[in-house]
Amino acid sequence: MNLSMKWLNDYVRADMQIEEFSRGMTMSGSKVEKWVDLSAPLEKIVCGKVVKIEKHTDSDKLWVAQVDAGNGSSVQIVTGAQNVTEGALVPIVLEGGVVLNRTDGSVMKIKRGKLRGVESMGMMCSFDELGLSHEDLPYADPDGILILDNDPEADKLTLGMDITEFLGIKDIAVEFEITNNRPDCLSVIGLAKETSATFNLPMNLKQPEFSGAIQNSKDSQSNSALNLKVKIENRELCSRYMAAVVKNVKTTPSPRWIAERLRASGVRPINNIVDITNFVMLEYGHPMHAFDKRYVAGNEIIVRNAFEGEKITLLDGEERVLTAQTLVIADADKPIAVAGVMGGEYSGIMTDTKEIVFESACFDGVSIRKTAQRIGRRTESSARFEKGIDPANAATALLRALELIEELGCGEVVKTIIDEDYSNKEPVRIKHNPKKINAILGSDISWDGQIEILKRLGFKYENGCVIVPNIRTDIRLECDLAEEIARIYGYNEIPSTLPRLISGGEVSKEEIFEKKTGIILQGQGCHEMTTFSFISQKAYAKARLRESDSKSVVIRNPLGEETGVMRASMLPSMLEVIARNYNNRNPGGRFYEIGAVYIPCENQLPNEQKVLCIGLYGEKEDFLTLKGIIEEFFERLGIKPDFSALLSNNSYHTGRCAEITCDNEIIGVMGEIHPFTAENFGIVGRVYSAELKMGKLMQHSLDVAKFRALPRFPSMKRDLSLLCPEETTAGELSRIITENAVNLEQIKLFDIYSGPQVPEGMKSLSYELIFRKADSTLTDEETDSVISKILKALEQKDIKLR
């Protein structure tokens, strides 16, 4: 909402500094976004009269003028304009004054100077140099100096008068952010009331009235002077419809005081009738519409739902096909307006319009909002209706429009007004309990103080009850009154206290576990990332995930295909991040995220599961660096995992993928990403990833590691180089060794070899075994016997000492 300060001052004298005004309004709930000085940067431009004008002696095109700038001062100005004559009233920019450059609108400071030897002490200017357009001043010569004698209000001019004042551009436009609950503040009078309450200033507001030049008999609707019928078919969506008729209409440009107020509010003046509807809407916050009565077929107005597929061309020149949910204003034949949104082009006001119908109605907010969305056009009118509107205000607004018609002399009003009214105008009463108000606020505002504030806001007080002004559709409950009192009293004047909380902040197991996970992974060089939880449906195929793992919760109205479904797997998100880093030429990195995957469930909310996804890429990474991270992670969490080759996951390199289980339960998968998967994400190079279920990890994790006594007796070390068939796994070997050993403290694989010294189809694995007893020193004999037992067991699997 843009508010003209000049307009505001018609109703309340807010003559404080604009900064103070803005601060005050913001703190009482009408937030000022910014304000604009509309005459800026214009400076030192006054009305002057050309006393004498002669040809420049040294130029064909230049003229030398002597201009009376008021107060007896005379200014010599050299001009190239050809439309200035002796006696003309012109705007002159004095030395040091500022205008706008005609070509690019930039700021131009006027200095004294010489043109072909003749001194020029200022400049005469055109309308564009004042930041105005041809529409603002239709009489002005677009290529010459603005000749003010042609101005309809030239009789108000005095020499030396500030031209911005005269042309009505000396004003400040304040931009407010109005919250949804305050449609009343989308109006000058609404904001004037707020101003009055905020600064405790008196309001200067009269009920509008009109005299009605054209009388009629008592039986109004059939009266020939009125000759109009109104019928509301859908009273749910239209609770009140008022109509008035104006005859002998003369459409002309509006007088300056109307035009300047519209302009300052960001509305372009068009003609007196259209301007009056806009003016009243801005002033009272109630949207109005005017129809050319010639085009109201059958002199009948019907408020009804559109027929499915019915068409109308609106004032924006575009045709709309309507649905049955759309409320329209129709005549006997066709829709003539989309109710509350926009009028039809056909029945719009034109220069030859002779008779008009003014509409002032109340439409259902939700219906208007949906309609505006449906036809893709949100207007000043629909923006007001959609927030809910006071039916009583419809009458005031109509009266104001008719008052303006008479005041501007643009037509004759038929005295009878049609008012189809099914609205509830019973004011809301709320019991006022000052104690309760203070209990809500934690304040100590006296009864008097509370009543005084409410009265300032236009509330009435009667028998312990507060009567809410109709226009305040947002006030229904005691808590609403509390806010009213608090905002005028000042939110920041209310004390600050702390509640006494009995509960003690608890930490969930999940949170502790996630924190621990982060600490361990970060210790291994992994960076935490945060990715979107929705992905493209296509991402599953891109990541070569199975059909069965690709069932997602689908978003009905996504922003785009890229974010169309809730992810059922973390892998695409991880691969996107690695691809982005790869494309940004980062040589490598380790990442992790504990994120949710969303698994659809029949007839209930999706299952949201936490998954830990780890991803690595870069020269130093391989399968075993990833496995090292995971082993360390598991050890620190007290999880004893088993790794086994997994061939069935197509996202991964089938020769380098392991399923991770714990007590025969699958807890995750890890491995190198399949080269095709990487290629699908545009990564040339190897990528490693692991996906682990947080729930399972937690379940298998030991809360606390148990202390083991530090060894007191020496250890004994033995190395075993074993020759085994190529397909034997290291896991199998170490399992056999461990199962057959006693006193084995540590087993470490330190070399794998296959080559010239090893027979075809075989490989050599070398282990370092450390033995130790807790209660005595081991003897060679003891260890030897263990080793031979191990070797015997290995031999049964064709594994020999090398």
Added chain:
Amino acid sequence: MIKDILDKIDVLRDSVLSSIRDGCNLKDIDDVRIKNLGKKGELTRVLKQMGNLSEEERPVVGAKANEAREMLEEAITERVSELKLRECELNIKKETIDVTLPGKRFTGGKSHPMSIVLNDLKEIFRSMGYTVVNGPEIEETRFVFDMLNTPAGHPARDEGDTFYVSDDVVLRTQTSSVQIRTMLEEKPPIAIISPGRVYRRDEVDATHSPVFHQCEALVVDKNITFADLKGTLETFMKRLYGDSVRLRFRPHHFPYTEPSAEVDLSCFKCNGVGCPFCKGEGWIEMLGAGVVHPVVLQNCGIDPEIYSGFAFGIGLERITMMRYEIDDMRLLYENDIRFLRQF
């Protein structure tokens, strides 16, 4: 005879002294010691000649020999420490390094900046007695809207603003749904924070994202007031930003709170004077807050005549971006490692 021995001792002493002085490393000195003072050394050899001396003369020679031994040992000790010092100094000189060389480090991974901030929030609230509660992100409309006094037809429910899965299931637009679930399950007193992901249909740009994070707080008990809300937020903000920050409460509107407020923080760059960071206003818009609307309490089976509450919600992205002066929200979700390493 005795004179002869005594002279020999003198000669030996002087010669050994000079070789100690001449010895230029520890080994030389050790050799000198073994050669002259050892069990089979020169001094012992000289003393062996004492056998020919009388009972009276022996102590004289013995005393002389001991005197010489002591002197020499002292000289050796002195020379050794001298040499050790010299050797050490030499080594130190040799081993001197350029202390401005870069260190060898192992760089661990880092927490995402939003995690760091969220963690701070959780710690602060926990210390104030709040419990962290989570809830589903894909949520029923009744928990996201209806019970929060946002009935069907309300603009917030438009498909232009909210992601729908079906008519009655949406991606939650705020974590207030968790508050509703908590109020339905638990009896006051309630003091919770509900951090988590929320979703709104905003296109991605420098200040918007269709997925973002909120941390909302709810307190419900007897006699909870707007003043309690103010005090709580002041305490929280001072813990987060330091004691010098000031808060400003402005009236605002939310369907689920009444009275409602928007809360501004004095600009921590200019301390409220006005600077480019706060666009000259001196204040930065931080969060929305209010006294829980009685209808919301009623919807959750809590009697608004007995209980009252307050709630507020903070955007995690916003405070993260402000804390680290990150100028583009997209960076938070791009996860470029050069970005992630910075926090």
